[in-house]
Amino acid sequence: MSMRTVTILGSTGSIGTQAVEVIRARPELFRVRGIAAGGRDLPLLARQAVELDVEHVVVADESRSKELRDELAAAATAAGRTGRLPQIAAGAQAVTELAGVRVDVVLNGITGSIGLRPTLAALRAGSTLALANKESLIVGGPLVQAEARPGQIVPVDSEHSAIAQCLRGGRAAEVRRLVLTASGGPFRGRSRSELEHVTPQEALRHPNFAMGTVITTNSATLVNKGLEVIEAHLLFGVSFDAIDVVVHPQQQIHSMVEFHDGSTIAQLGPPRMLVPIALGLSWPDRLVDVDTPCDWMTASTWEFGPLDEEAFPAVRLAQHVGRAGGTYPAVYNAANEEAVAAFHGGALRFTGIVELVARVVEEHRGGPARHVEDVLAADAWARERARVALSA
């Protein structure tokens, strides 16, 4: 593989820092041109900017640009760097502009539907989009698909990376079903009534992955799996009837493809994100020694089972909004983002998250999502409806 230029959006997060880890070990293969983050950890953002010697560094929080300038100067001094410092920009629009700078690969590791405009900008610029920010594809749906040429989006989400790996080399016409694996989250096996009073702290104890707060909470409610069903439908063009979810607590199998002759291909590896992230940056090539493989010589047991849809109704609701299409997936996602924030703020109990999403979806009179403004209006409407319901 020849050297690739890269932009990392969300560089200080779980996906972003692991992407830096992959890149740091291979300076001959990657040149990072720009990074962006929200603004919660400016010292880290500044250290990354200096270490990677980027040209552009962006903070989404408009009020933090002076602070970022000071942190950059401090990081440069600490690293003994003299000379040119990166250009600084601030605000959501600046993040989108950075995403729109043509590079070989834009890795979108932002959390939430706020990642939609950057996703569209990266696609319009013609860069390959390594997509961790599943929300932008789910809420944008056909809008995002229309901007992407075949192969321009490389999934980073582990299940979708697994499916893409199973399908490498074509044969999509022979696919019968996709099987997404789910950990079941920290509350797997609990009944609905046992979920009533679980705490935010407990919800953040994912059994296998260290991820950001929103996706970790979504794993606990199974909203993450609901979003991933819609993501799989959009990425691989498979109907909702042919996408299954199976609970596999060990998450050694990241997902599977069943073919029309009855054969199934699964992609395996320890539950870590380094390989999907590396593949996002290097697709279709594989980098060498990215992670340790499965250990077959130590006795272990892998379990599989059906999802308890009564305790965890989020997947069924996602299938419903996915089939409805238009602005419905944006409403599901936005109501969920609000509900998750309310849960962590102590204003909503755990089971109230999906109840609130269902209520807002039920109230919604959907429309087509032809323009980005349609999606953002539905997103804003759902957030407002959720806030009203929360304050009642």
Ligand SMILES: NC(=O)C1=CN([C@@H]2O[C@H](COP(=O)(O)OP(=O)(O)OC[C@H]3O[C@@H](n4cnc5c(N)ncnc54)[C@H](OP(=O)(O)O)[C@@H]3O)[C@@H](O)[C@H]2O)C=CC1
């Ligand atoms: N972590 C994982 O293993 C996996 C994550 N994903 C998906 O990847 C995405 C990122 O997840 P994760 O890394 O866990 O989340 P984190 O919360 O750990 O990181 C999110 C990153 O995005 C930054 N950010 C937030 N808002 C903006 C903005 N407006 N512009 C630019 N940057 C912004 C954050 O900065 P700040 O903190 O300063 O706000 C942070 O750097 C999500 O969509 C998630 O669903 C998918 C599969 C696995």
Ligand SMILES: CC(=O)[C@@H](O)[C@H](O)COP(=O)(O)O
């Ligand atoms: C690592 C990754 O891709 C996450 O989306 C992960 O899959 C979460 O696992 P569950 O949502 O199955 O708990």
Ligand SMILES: [Mn+2]
């Ligand atoms: Mn996933």
